[in-house]
Amino acid sequence: MSAWPEHALAAAGHPDPYPYYRALAREGWRRDEALGLWMAASRRAVAAVLGSSVCRVRPASAPVPAAIAASPLGEVFGRWLRMNDGEAHAGLRAAVAASLAALSLGEATDAARRLARTFLATDAVDGRRLDDLVDFLPVATLAALLGWPEAALADAAEGIARVCRALSADADDAARERGAEACLALTAELTGLPATGWLRRWRAEFAGLDDAVLCANLLGVLFQSRDAGAGLLSAGIAWRCLGEWDHGYPAEWRARLLQDPVLHHTRRFVEEDVVLAGQPLRAGDQVLVLLAAAAHDPAAEACMDFGRGRHGCPGEALALATAHGALDALEACRPDWRALGGGIVFQGPPNVRMRRFGAGESK
Ligand code: HEM
Known part of the structure; x- marks a missing residue:
């Protein structure tokens, strides 16, 4: 049996973080001095933080992170x-x-199924191909539905991946530069898309707002x-590797996600002194909201x-509809599920339980 995760930020990538999360959920709150964070772990603590108007998604002093502010x-x-x-x-x-x-x-x-089918038609479905599919499909499906040309979908997915890397805690100047360039290119592309279909609905819903606000939110x-x-799709594939399951039913996804969640935590910044679920917090405190621990709270x-x-x-x-379509396409390829499930490792951003299938394969 593996040791417990080193700390909460490493838990999503741990083979079995759930005994650790259950212990945290029993405590409700814990302070991690080394990380400089409060951890809200019981269902009650998590609900109190997410429901509190003084717990904000950004610190008041830095609505935009200083490294990208300009x-x-x-x-x-x-x-x-x-x-x-x-x-x-x-x-x-x-x-x-x-x-x-x-x-x-x-x-x-339908869009996800079609895109996944085309994507999987070009090569044998090995672990690396699965990883590429997982990286491509969620963004490509939404982009296609917004009217992005098919030939530019891979670039759109890569552009968004660059934005993600630029915003991660360990990004360096070069990553931020690439993220900013990707952001400009994606905005230019979006602005040029014809306002038909789904994009027309976006324009109508954003009618009273600035165009820059619409583009940014797209x-x-x-x-x-x-x-x-990507974490969700990788989980659905990993579960399929263990045996058939009803991936077309949202209730089935939710039941599985209750046991083995994908998105493990989010953060909040405390704006005023407050007591939440019995824990006094001070203005300026940072809270790691452990969604995955709360899911394992007996309550x-x-x-x-x-x-x-x-x-x-x-x-x-x-998100569930998209993963459903991708899994349909994968199922139709009749891959060797047992072989694909043999090399799974957990590797991704600290808040996402991301499975990678091809880490051990040589190219
Ligand atoms: C089609 C895919 C998805 C879209 C378009 C989407 C969109 C969004 C948006 C716009 C927000 C911000 C809401 C707000 O601030 O009011 C959000 C929040 C959130 N999303 Fe999603 N999401 C997607 C997939 C997922 C998946 C697959 C998961 C989990 C497995 C997830 C988990 C969350 C969580 C936990 C939050 C709240 C974060 C917080 O409170 O700090 N999302 N999502």
Whole structure:
């Protein structure tokens, strides 16, 4: 049996982090001095933080991270729904949620199935090909539905991956530069797309808002779908490697995600002194909200993967519909599931339980 994760930021990549999470959930709250963080782990603590108006998604002193504040990437970041609170958030939330809901889930599943089928037709389905599919598909599906030309989908997915890398905690100047360039290129591409189909609905929902806000939030949605969507698809594939399962049913996904979540934590910044679920917090404190621990709290009644409260995921149904289509296409290829499941490692951003299938394969 493996030792417990070194700390909460390493838990999503651990082979079995759940005994550790359960112990944290029993405590409710814990302070990690080395990380300089409070950890909210019980269902009660997590719900209190996500529901609190003084727990913000960004620190008041830095609405945009200093390292990107003066770049095009910083401008876009500052306009994202996910990175705003208060009135700005409420207006954006209504527009983004309505735009996402305007797409039929069947259309999303069909698009993902078609794109995955084309992607898988060119090569044998080995572990590396699966990793490439997982990296490509969530962003490519949304981009295709927005009207991106088919030939540019791989570039769109790579561009969003660069934005993700530029925003990760360990990014260096070169990564931030590449992220800013990708951001400019993606914005130019988006601006040139014909406003038909789903994109027309976005334009209608954002009618009273600046065009730059619409473009930023379209990129924001592609960004949100990238790592979490890849983690979700990689989980669905890993479960299939263990045996057949009903990947067409959202309830089946949620039951599995309750046991083995994909999105393990998010953060909040405390704006005023407050007591939450019995824990006093001070203005300026940072809280790591352990969604995966709360899912393993005996009091949990549903998966926490898609968050809760004001910032809860508006893309849940769309993400599940996309993964459904991709798994259909993969199933039709009749791959050697047992072989694909043999080399799984966990490797991804600190908050995502990301499976990689080809880490041990030589090219
Ligand atoms: C089509 C794919 C997806 C889209 C378009 C999407 C979109 C979004 C957006 C726009 C937000 C910000 C909401 C706000 O701030 O009000 C969000 C939040 C969130 N999403 Fe998703 N998402 C997708 C996939 C996923 C997946 C697959 C997961 C988990 C496995 C996930 C988990 C979350 C969580 C936990 C939050 C809340 C974060 C927080 O409260 O700090 N999302 N999503």
